[in-house]
Amino acid sequence: MGLITVDESKCARCGLCARACPVGIIALGEGFPTTGFPTTIEKIEKGCITCGHCVATCPNGALNHCRMNPEVCQPLAPGWRLTPAQVGQLIKGRRSIRNYRPEPLDPEVIGQLLDIVRYAPTGMNSQTVSWKVILDEQEVQFLSLAVIEWMRTLDGDQVHGIRGMLKAWEMGRDPVLRKAPALIVAHGAADDPMASASAMIALANLDLAALPFGLGTCWAGFLHQAALSSYEVATALALPSGHRMLGGVMIGYPEFEYTRIPTRNPAQVTWG
Ligand SMILES: Cc1cc2nc3c(=O)[nH]c(=O)nc-3n(C[C@H](O)[C@H](O)[C@H](O)COP(=O)(O)O)c2cc1C
Known part of the structure; x- marks a missing residue:
């Protein structure tokens, strides 16, 4: 089994897996996006850092990594980002x-x-x-x-x-x-x-x-x-x-709670 396998019946050929891969291992196969599917560049497969971005970004759960399939990667809950406040x-x-x-x-x-x-x-x-x-x-x-x-x-x-x-x-x-x-x-x-x-x-x-x-x-x-x-x-x-x-x-466990936010210096920023 290769590093990644793609369920062609689910793959929307959006190319997100290739864009998300930080080490550029995923290529989009000949004929992409009409006929080809994502595949790995075999020569550089060894550089895979198993970050799972390819699996995590696929909207259809079409991409399997040999060390991480979509079923073991929990879907993110709506609202997970919380608010800035x-x-x-x-x-x-x-x-x-x-x-x-x-x-x-x-x-x-x-x-x-x-x-x-x-x-x-x-x-x-x-x-x-x-x-x-x-x-x-x-x-x-x-x-x-x-x-x-x-x-x-x-x-x-x-x-x-x-x-x-x-x-x-x-x-x-x-x-x-x-x-x-x-x-x-x-x-x-x-x-x-x-x-x-x-x-x-x-x-x-x-x-x-x-x-x-x-x-x-x-x-x-x-x-x-x-x-x-x-x-x-x-x-x-x-x-x-x-x-x-x-x-x-x-x-x-804290013995007592704080009720106010103490002040801190303003962020020291240089805008380039
Ligand atoms: C790298 C580092 C080491 C610290 N070491 C200690 C420590 O050994 N003892 C301690 O009481 N506080 C320690 N502090 C806590 C700082 O004193 C504290 O973050 C700072 O006074 C600001 O308070 P705050 O964390 O409540 O905002 C440390 C903080 C950092 C970031």
């Missing part, structure tokens, strides 16, 4: 949450969240972002302690904010992971040049996708910095061999 509220209403209810998270809910987030764009559709989910508050605290131990080795005069964080820790607060009940860490192969950007995008999507679940997140920047700088913190994270932390978020 709805999306604006979601993006503007999201806040970094640093106060969590001490409530354990249901792994099923986190599974649902990550199942949405796996659709975030990845470089060349590589889908190489992996996740480590820590649902044990004590384990999260253990990581905060590892970061604090690393901070103690730094020069407090040179690293902004460290003195205050160490002081807060001594006073029983957790300025690193904010006593979050859970932590989600994105990781990937240390030698994958696109992994970092893909993970950042996935995490930014996760930040927003968590909101309809009633969850709040906060980026774990200090943990990330420590994981890349300290052998002890990286070891405490226990990621698979050859992987490094690409980013992470604390996650949990």
